[in-house]
Amino acid sequence: MYKLKQIELINMREMNDLVREQRHDLLNHMQIIYGLLKLKKYDRLEEYLLxxxxETEKLKPLVNTGVPEVDILLQFKINKALRLNIDVDLTIKCKIDNLKINPFDLNKILSxxxxxxxxxxLELEEDKRFIGVSMFQTPMDYIFTIENSCKLLGKHTLNRIFEKNFSTKGTSRGMGLYIVKKIVEKNNGKITVDSACDKVIFTVMFPKN
Structure with a gap:
């Protein structure tokens, strides 16, 4: 329970930091634009606006899953990735407002x-950084996939990746995916992981009934 609360607090702090960062950036840009207008430096203003x-083209359009809490989380995580020069592909093929899971639990999983x-x-060169997020449905399930480019993962790592305290990041780690699996199973779902050469794919499924 303590770990779950800790994750919630971290996510809330991160969202708050990102909001303040984006607001601060926007204010800086507006001050510069206003200053160039006052100085009548129109050529410089045109260059700056271009x-x-x-920069703003890098930001993805607003996410719409039908669940506002999830939309907000995904928007922040995607924008964070883009700011770190990670290519992001988001595909939402269904609304999940009928999904029978608490939004807080779903956000813990996705986060x-x-x-x-x-x-x-971030362990890779910039031109190899990629994250793909998709949501779709079948007649029986809602399905989420999150894939990313990464260094090659061995079979031993994949077999133990959901174990408590198992981590490739050093000591005092290894609770995140263990907690994710517990939350998924608590909500009658299933999570799997697969790896192919230079990427890893997590698939989460929740039954409709």
Whole structure:
């Protein structure tokens, strides 16, 4: 229980930090734009606005899963990844507002998986960094997949990846995926992991009934 509360607090702090960071950046940009206008430096202003436009193009459009808490989390995690020069592909093919799971639990699952994906891609060169997030449904299940580029994972690691205290990141780690699996199973779901050459894929399934 303590670990779960700790994860919630970390996510809340992270979201708050990102909001403040984006607000601070926007205020700085507006001050510079206003200053260039006052100085009538129109050529410099045009250059600055073009650069600002390129930066804002990196931000993905608002996420819409049908669950506002999940939308907010995904938006922040995606923007965080983009700021770290990680290529992100988001595919939402269904709304999940009928999914029978507490949004807090779902956010704990997604947050852990996305944080792990970000950490893993940061070990690679920038042109190899990739995270893919998808949500879709079958007649029986809601399915989430989170995949990311990474260094090659051995079979031993994959077989133990959900074990308590098992980690490839050193000591005092290894609770995240263990907790994720516990939350998934508590909600009658199933989580699997697969690896192919230069990427790892986590698949989470929740029954509709």
């Amino acid at each position: 650069e600002f436009g390129k 852990n998986l996305l944080d792990n994906a970000i950490d893993a891609t």
